[in-house]
Amino acid sequence: VILVVGAVGDLVVRRVCAGLLADAVPFRLLDPRYFPGHHGISLEFGGATVDGYLRFGAERVDLASISAIFARQPDTSSLTTLDGKVRGYEADLHVGRLLEHFPGTVMNRPSTQASNGSKPFQYGAIQQVGFSVPGTVITSNPLQVHNLHAELRGMPIYKSVSSIRSQVALLDNRDGHLRDVAFCPVQFQEWIHGTDVRVHVIGDQTVATEIGSTALDYRYPQKASEEPVLREVVIPGEVHEACVRLTRLLNLSLAGIDLRRSAIGEWYCFEVNPQPYYAYFENRRGAVTRAIVEYLAATVSPSSPPQGEGQSRSVEIVPRDHLTPSSIASLSLRPSTPSSRPKARSKPFIRAHLRPVLADAVDAERLDDPSTLQGRLLSLLADEVSWYRELATGA
Amino acid sequence: MTDEPEAAELSLGARARRIDAVLLRELWLGGRSPNAKEASDAVYGASERHAALTALFSRIRAPVINRPSRGSVERRTYRPPDLHVASQATPFTMQRALLTSDVDPAIAFVVARGQSGVLLARADSDRVVGIQGSDVLSQLRSELANGPVMLMERFSAHAVRVFVVGDVSVAERCPFVWDPTVSAAQRRRHQYHSLELNAIEAAACQEIVRRLRLSFGVLFLAQSAASKQLTLCGASALPDIGRASPKIITQIVDCLGQSLLGARW
Numbered sequence: 001v002i003l004v005v006g007a008v009g010d011l012v013v014r015r016v017c018a019g020l021l022a023d024a025v026p027f028r029l030l031d032p033r034y035f036p037g038h039h040g041i042s043l044e045f046g047g048a049t050v051d052g053y054l055r056f057g058a059e060r061v062d063l064a065s066i067s068a069i070f071a072r073q074p075d076t077s078s079l080t081t082l083d084g085k086v087r088g089y090e091a092d093l094h095v096g097r098l099l100e101h102f103p104g105t106v107m108n109r110p111s112t113q114a115s116n117g118s119k120p121f122q123y124g125a126i127q128q129v130g131f132s133v134p135g136t137v138i139t140s141n142p143l144q145v146h147n148l149h150a151e152l153r154g155m156p157i158y159k160s161v162s163s164i165r166s167q168v169a170l171l172d173n174r175d176g177h178l179r180d181v182a183f184c185p186v187q188f189q190e191w192i193h194g195t196d197v198r199v200h201v202i203g204d205q206t207v208a209t210e211i212g213s214t215a216l217d218y219r220y221p222q223k224a225s226e227e228p229v230l231r232e233v234v235i236p237g238e239v240h241e242a243c244v245r246l247t248r249l250l251n252l253s254l255a256g257i258d259l260r261r262s263a264i265g266e267w268y269c270f271e272v273n274p275q276p277y278y279a280y281f282e283n284r285r286g287a288v289t290r291a292i293v294e295y296l297a298a299t300v301s302p303s304s305p306p307q308g309e310g311q312s313r314s315v316e317i318v319p320r321d322h323l324t325p326s327s328i329a330s331l332s333l334r335p336s337t338p339s340s341r342p343k344a345r346s347k348p349f350i351r352a353h354l355r356p357v358l359a360d361a362v363d364a365e366r367l368d369d370p371s372t373l374q375g376r377l378l379s380l381l382a383d384e385v386s387w388y389r390e391l392a393t394g395a
Numbered sequence: 396m397t398d399e400p401e402a403a404e405l406s407l408g409a410r411a412r413r414i415d416a417v418l419l420r421e422l423w424l425g426g427r428s429p430n431a432k433e434a435s436d437a438v439y440g441a442s443e444r445h446a447a448l449t450a451l452f453s454r455i456r457a458p459v460i461n462r463p464s465r466g467s468v469e470r471r472t473y474r475p476p477d478l479h480v481a482s483q484a485t486p487f488t489m490q491r492a493l494l495t496s497d498v499d500p501a502i503a504f505v506v507a508r509g510q511s512g513v514l515l516a517r518a519d520s521d522r523v524v525g526i527q528g529s530d531v532l533s534q535l536r537s538e539l540a541n542g543p544v545m546l547m548e549r550f551s552a553h554a555v556r557v558f559v560v561g562d563v564s565v566a567e568r569c570p571f572v573w574d575p576t577v578s579a580a581q582r583r584r585h586q587y588h589s590l591e592l593n594a595i596e597a598a599a600c601q602e603i604v605r606r607l608r609l610s611f612g613v614l615f616l617a618q619s620a621a622s623k624q625l626t627l628c629g630a631s632a633l634p635d636i637g638r639a640s641p642k643i644i645t646q647i648v649d650c651l652g653q654s655l656l657g658a659r660w
Contacts, residue, residue, distance in 0.1 A: 036496035036543050044504075045476045046491030046548075055497065087542075090517055094543040097476055097494055117442075120450035121463065138447050162446035164439060184440040185447035 001065050002027040002296045003054065005095065006072035011279040015286075016070050018384030019293035025300055028056055032076050032095050041098055050101055068105035068299035070292065072275055105253070105299050107292070112251040113274040116163045119187065122272055125249045129242040131259070131269035134189040142181045145188070146173055152190040157216070161187045168217035194262040198281050199235060201247040201255045202291035208235040209281040232283055239267055246272060254292065256281075286388060458655050461632060464608045472521050473607065473630035474545060481606035485599035487616065487627040496543035501535050504546050514547040525549065547628070549573075552617035555590060555625065558634055558643065559604040560611050560650035564597045565643050566590040572620050587640055590618075596625065603630070611651065 002020055006013035008031055020027040030039050040055030043063065053060045073096065077089045096110045115122050123133045135152050138161060139145065148156045148171060160166035171188060196211040196218060210233045211218050215226035235243075239259070246269070247255040256276025260268045278288045453463040473481075475492040482489055493504045505513050505526070512527025515538060526534050526546075538544050554569040567587035571577075592600065604612040613634035617626045636644050 036539075040495075040497045041543065042493070042495040042497050042500040043476070044491070044493050044500075045479050046489045050476075050479065052494075052500075090542040091496075094494060094496065101476055101479055118446035118449040118453075121446070121453050123450075124454060138450070160443060160446075161450070162442040164442050183436070184443040186443070187447075 001061060001067065002300060003061075003066050003069045004029045005032065005069060005099065007031055007033060007074045010072060010074070012277060013072055014381060014384045015279055015282075015289045015388070016292055016296075018381055018388045019286075019289045020296065021381065022385050022388040023293055023297060025293065025297045028054070028061055030054060030056070030095075032073060032092065033079060035091055035095060041094060043098060043101070045101070050103060054098075063102070066102070066104065068107070068296050069099060069102055070107050070296055071099050071109075073099065073110070105296075107253045107295070108274050109251075115250050116272065116274050119159075119161060119163075119271055122250070125246060126269045126272070129246045129249065130238075131242060131246070132266055134192050134268060134270075136190075137188045138185050139188070140182055140185045142179050145171070145178050145181050145186075148188050149173065152188065154193075155191045156188045157191045158186050158188045161185055167220050170216060192260050192262055192268050194260045194268070197233065197235065197259045197261060199239075199243045199257045199259055200276060200278050200281070200288045200291075201243050201252075201257065202288065203253055203295050204244050205291045206235065206240045206243050207282075207287040207291065208233050209283075211281075230281060230283065232285065232287070242267075250274070253295065289388065460611045460651065460654065461609050471631060471633050473632075474516060475547060475628065476545070478603065478607075478627055478630060481603045482627050485603060485627075486595055487599060487625050490617070490626050490628040491548045493546045494543065495546070496539065498536060498539055501539060501544065501546060502532060505531055505535065508548055511549050511551070514549050516545045516547065517542075523547075550617060550619070550626070552619050552626070554587075555616040555618050556587065556639070557592065557600045557614040557616065558612075558636065558639070558647050559600050559609075559614065560647060561654055562601055563646075563650045564592065564600045565646045566592050566597075566600075567640060567643050568618060573617070583638065587638075587643075589640065589642060603627070607632070610654065 002025060004013060004017055004020070004027055006016075006029070008014060008017075008029065013029070017027065017029055032039075035041065038057060041052070042055075043050055043052035050063065052063045054063065054066070055061075073092065076092055077087055079087045099106055100110050115125070120136060120138060123136070126133055137144070137148060137151060137156075156171040157168050158171055159168045170191070196213070198209045198211060200207045200209075209230050211228045211230055213221065213226055213228035215221045215228070218226075218228040221227050243255075243257050243259075246257065247253070250272060252272070252274050254274070254276070256273035256278060258270040258273070260270070262268060282288050449463045452459050475490045476494060478489065493500060495501050495504075510527075512525055512531065514523050515526050516523045526538075527549075535544075551572055553571070554573055555566060556568075557564050557566040566589070568590040569582075569585050569587050571585060573582075600614055603614060604610075607630065609632050611632075611634065613631050614627065615629040615631070617628055618624070619626070634647075636647050639647070
């Protein structure tokens, strides 16, 4: 059985579930927003193995019967429970420990996602596999910022140091808000002219998408002419190899790698996303979803205990009605379906750019009663399953 | 930062007089944002400072105690589940622990431990509380109503601390058997005595700390009064040597000094 951990309102989670369902790969969905409560986790440590079970409503699934986990864990700490309490971090940490200590394949474990907490921390690995990194200065000294036009080639841009999303912006020394740099370290980089390419790595497969846009940050087009145009492309063999090596180096099995091919053909890498929102980039071919489903399905074997990466490819056939019991029981009545791109920023000055963009955060609303959610979940997944089946038949 | 950090500058505000462990810990683990106008600013500022320091500490060309490494979880306190992998193939038994959100397995875990009771910890807190007595089941139900819990077995044993700096480990032991009737404040005043680990135990401690990707850490063990068997109960990446015996402190500071001067790197 495959365990999918994520919010059902998340399009990536729904696509993975739909792919597993369409390919008759047995799975359960654990939506962290309904843990604890509708979902339960019990793990015992101290012996040679980790024993325990996961609970989906009244149904218990033994940990030993789970062969792999696909994890896209949302931050649920600010949610309120049915009785109005703020959840805090306890439940997320508990789910995190399941993902960290599960003995089989996990795509991806929390510890392997840690490197994304600091972009410059990843630069060492990025350079190790042969990609270039733009000249970078990280400073909280406003006086140093005034000299960056001389220190960095071309036009300096700035963005967040951590994984908190910020809009890439050009540095303007006339900006009266430069003193805000003293608030916390800011990452300044030389601007690289070129074409953005997002590469998704799934095991040793890659799916590359070229992003055509004249915007400084294609995620935030300021006018219609800057709207990004996405098209799947084939990347050179050495770039494919470097992406796969980089993903392995960071102990990931799924990654979204942000590349830019410069005007003279040099490949720069900005960041490796360990929990990529690939649905934005995925075209109608659905190659990323398909590769993830194949990767997870390869771990499922009805006659063998949980295995490590890439084991038997035999797949247990599960009847369609396997979906209807409490196996996939949680769904928000107002699923926070991600928009096609992150929300745009409004204020153009540095402080505004540097503040967190909460587009991907889970809405801090009351949770719905899980007992009412079944029908809605099925209808949502039905759309995704139809989409996935059309891919398979080439419709 | 095209190759290695070429320059780094640490500036202190006019009112700052010294850098102490508290200040560094605040910087590293989040800390305050003196210029924050809104709560979200403070969160963002803490995240950016931590990310910048992580990059600096990971890449600077100098010895770094507990250099950040790819794939390591930044953790202050390691509970038994976090040590499951690191402790494999060592001579230590592991303290049994249960992570659960459900009442039934929690009750079964407590009942199996009989009168000795259990310890309860929250994942987001360093605090551990003992649960025992006649109302243990109602205590458990009450705790589980507030979220999942971690339960750990409790036993009558001597508390042992093993400080590890690279390939050196120094151990000390509480002379008293752990007694739940003694308050935590009293226990903190107990003066530990040096303990000689055998070569296998010392090597195992160093190996566990290495597997946690630490160069300086402390392991918390329990030594059975009867069999002398050591049970691994926890670890910390931020060892507090302030309560160690003077001899131990001297040994640790000496090792850390040599490490920072490069003698052990």
